[in-house]
Amino acid sequence: MANQKETKKEAILKAAKTLFWQHGLRRVSIVEICSSANVSKMTFYKYFANKEVLAEYLITEMLTNWHNDYRSVMNSDLDFTAKINQVIALEQQASQNMSEEFLGDIYNNEFVDLQQLITNYRDSYHAEIVKDMIEAQKSGQVRADIKPEFILYLLEDISKKVMDEKLSKLYPSKQAVILELTNYFFYGIINPANESHV
Amino acid sequence: MANQKETKKEAILKAAKTLFWQHGLRRVSIVEICSSANVSKMTFYKYFANKEVLAEYLITEMLTNWHNDYRSVMNSDLDFTAKINQVIALEQQASQNMSEEFLGDIYNNEFVDLQQLITNYRDSYHAEIVKDMIEAQKSGQVRADIKPEFILYLLEDISKKVMDEKLSKLYPSKQAVILELTNYFFYGIINPANESHV
DNA sequence: GTTTAATTTGACGTTATTCGTACATTTATT
DNA sequence: AATAAATGTACGAATAACGTCAAATTAAAC
Incomplete structure (x- = not known):
């Protein structure tokens, strides 16, 4: 009954x-x-x-999609390193989904409400990630003496570095950059004691 | 003396x-x-x-650049197949230079003068290409019974096909698509008698 | 250091574009 | 045939872009 309404609405959203x-x-x-x-x-x-309400809808959709993906990764039975690999991949495609043009426009012009919306989501998601990291510390998968917020910072930093052109030029592909960065990330934070147990 | 003027002007053009x-x-x-x-x-x-005059400047610059490249290829000492390979590469990067967004805007909106400008250049360049092809026929590098305008048509067609997504999916890379297309192109038009002489 | 030229700034009236709403008409659904 | 949904057009209001001007600032040249 409300099927064609969806079609029209979806056409608008897609366009x-x-x-x-x-x-x-x-x-x-x-x-x-x-x-x-x-x-x-x-x-x-x-x-x-x-127009702004429409953008709000799109942003919300995108961010909740990210969150669902993140949760399904973290709730999976993968080991911790595999999870983080997945999360980095998620961050990767999320930053590609959110085009520069779109975000730049929101922040350079007076779309304060949308800025706030994004900020709120970010904060809530970041808190969740930190919580997950603390959990990973408790179960011995991450060094206990590392500050969880620092791990969050590192994850964001990796996303930035993947986009860095200077770094990209050192490697044949973006895949290689990611591999190098994640390796670096793991050998820094993975608990050696835990690894030797496996 | 007019050095900084150039700098300002060039800054505008670049932006x-x-x-x-x-x-x-x-x-x-x-x-x-x-x-x-x-x-x-x-x-x-x-x-x-x-704004339109500025766009005119950019278009003219781009098209004359293409023409210079084309002439230096055709005036070179390369054999005919190598020349055509180069020309296809030129067409390739030219269509990438002229972004879809830019051209689409010119043709979908009322920038009639710019449309005319492009058309004029295209016509003149196409006439030149046809002339070169007739020359290639006279020197026995191309089948004598082929219509020169048809070769021009084929060159444009190859440019389109390189961009075709359906075709791209059949090959591992865009390079492979180009290779396949150019091979197809040559075995169709190259004079077998001339090749056996080499 | 003064003069001269180039560039910037801010304001201006004009034109064009976009916004959001209203209503009569057309197109689908049931 | 009756009802609902979607369209097209038109509208005033608000906003943004255009092109021009004189005055102020900066940079270059003498």
Whole structure:
């Protein structure tokens, strides 16, 4: 019954995402989204109050998707190193999903509400990661004398470094960069005592 | 003396090119170009009457660059197959230089003068290519019974096919696609009598 | 150090674009 | 045939972009 409504709404979301990801928020107009989604302007306003609300929807969707992926990784039966590998891969594709153009637009222009939204999600997710790291320390998978927040910092740092062009030039592929970085990461934090047990 | 003028002008051109290539003509404003080039609006109008004239400058630059490259290839001492290989490579990087966003914007919106400019250059270059192909026929490097305009058509067709995603999926890399296409191209047009002479 | 030229700044009126809403019409659904 | 959903057009209001100007600042040249 509400099936075609979903179709229209999804068409708007899909078109908006493509345009926002490519050009950011400021450069894309509502009518542009509508004509790209083959939808009239009124239908747009039936589902979204304005452009910012639509962006809010997309951001929320994206961030909760990330969170679900993260949780399913952390709840899996993989060993800790495999989990972290997966998480790094997630961070990787998440930062690719969130295009520079989109984020830059949000932060360079006066979309304060969206900034706040992202910040809130980030904070909550980061707290969760830290909690997971503390748990990993308790079970002996991570050095006990390392500050959990520092691990979080390292994870973010790795994401940045993967994008670093100077670093990329030292390796044949981005895969190689990631491998090097994760190796470096593990030999720094993995509990040697725990490893020898395996 | 006119050295710093060049610097300012070039800064504008560089910034504009980056922005145009990413977002097209319509989405980019003059003040945006200026602030990206660290130049005031007045300086912009000192060098360019408006946005369209600036785009005209960039397009002309790009197309004449292509032409110079093409001529230096065709005037070289390479044999015919090597020349065509180079030309295909040129077409390749030219279509990458001219971003979809930029060209699409010119043709979807009312930038009629720019459309005309591009068309004129294309026509003139195409005539030149056809002339070169007729020359290649006379010197026995290309089958005499093939229509020169058809060779031009094939060259453009190869450029399109390289971009074709369906085709790309059949090969491990874009290089492999190009190799396959050029091989196909040569075995179709190369004069077997001439080859056996070598 | 003064003069001269180049560049920037801020403001301006004008034009174009975008926004959000309203209503009559058309297109689907049931 | 009746009901609901979606469209197209038009609208005033708000915003953004355009192109121009004179005055102020900075840099270069003498």
